[in-house]
Amino acid sequence: MIKGLHHNAYRCRNSEETRRFYEDFLGLPLADALSISESMTGRKTEVLHTFYRMDDGSFLAFFEAPDQEFEFKDQHDYDLHIALEVDMDSLHKMFAKGKEMGFETRGISDHKSIHSIYFRDPNGYVIELTAKVPEKTPDLETAEAHAKKLLHEWNEAHNAA
Secondary structure (H helix, E strand, O other), X not given: OOOOOOEEEEEOOOHHHHHHHHHHHOOOOEEEEEEEEEOOOOOEXXXXXXXXXXXXXXXXXXXXXXXXXXXOOOOOOOXXXXXXXXXXXXXXXXXXXXXXXXXXXXXEEEOOOEEEEEEEOOOOOEEEEEEEOHHHOOOHHHHHHHHHHHHHHHHHHHOOO
């Protein structure tokens, strides 16, 4: 039934500022944009919806909606972050590029089967670039069994009545 991710959509403060980060810095091409002047309920509005294409054909999308209130804040990694997969060479290049360009750049974090770096986009979202460590990446069946076991143990420890 579900074939994959088409897009995730987030609010943005400024579409051009967002484009500079996602297209110029991260290298995701601006692939589509929609100008929305009326909501599905017939309310007049002024919204720009932009889409940035990833190599797998899915998109990150943003809404600039100046006539609608939204609380932009620097998100904590545990609350909201956008994780994008890259290869290990690209991870190291982007880490250096982020530092060089003066972006908030954190990492490189070793999460056993992946290594990650973190940036903050102009809207306050944490962007994680992650690269697999093939020799430490379990097969899907092993990973699924481990995840179910860990979730069960967590529920037993934290949700006991």
